Amino acid sequence: MSRKIQLSAELDTGCSIETYDVLSSKVDLGKNATDKLMSKSVLNSNFINKSEVPAYELSKRQEKLHRREERGKTKGKEWFNMNLGEMTEEAKNDLLLIKMRGGLHKDRFYKHNDSDELPKFFQMGKVIDDPVDFYSDRVPKKQQKRTILEELIEDAKVKKFAKKHYSAIQTREEHRRKKLSQIFKNKKQSKNKIKK
Structure with a gap:
């Protein structure tokens, strides 16, 4: 049994050297391409103006400050890293209304609020109706309001x-x-x- 052995130098890889000829390639290396490359580069025009080379690693103090800043942006693990809420005028009115809910209902008792300030961390959501209750327990779109305040006014x-x-x-x-x-x-x- 004789097998024919083929050397790797003789194998056809499907590539020709001409396709990898960089010097004669017609790739546009104009100003836009250079700008794209330089935008990713560390050595830019600002680097030349600096008096010293920036440190590769942050100091322990800087790392600690950075972690503290990052920790301040969320409520924490116990609250599933809830982000800071965007305090728009509508959100502010709704939060104030929720704080004063004890004066809105005569037949309900609400415990005293923990603080007089508005919360920094909050999330607003939209109640999605169950399709099963389409005819019985659904609020029509004409009667739906954007905020709690508008809903209470009506x-x-x-x-x-x-x-x-x-x-x-x-x-x-x-x-x-x-x-x-x-x-x-x-x-x-x-x-x-x-x-x-």
Whole structure:
């Protein structure tokens, strides 16, 4: 049994040396290509102006400061690294409304808030309706609002409660003002009697 052995130098790799001829290639090495390469380079025009070469590694102190900055951007592992919330005007109004929810519902009790400040870390979401409850428990698109505040303004129960609550506060304040004015009048009259 004789096998024919073929040397690797004789094998056809499918490549010709001409395809790898860089000098005669017609690749555009113009200004754009140079700029692209230089954008990735460490040695740029700013590097020449520096008085010393920047350190390859950061010092322990700089690493510590960097870690502290990164840690401040999220809530932590316990809160699944929740990011800082974007504080827009709508988000601010919604958060204030959630803080004051105790005054909106007469039949519910909400515990006191932990802090008076608005939270830095929060996430807003959208409730997606279950397709099973399409006819029974769904809010039509015309009635859906963008924010909690808009939703509460349109709610009839909340309107009625707020109006009743506001009128009660107004009558209480008016009664207090009348009492105070009566007290001041009585004091003034008693001073006038003493002078005479």
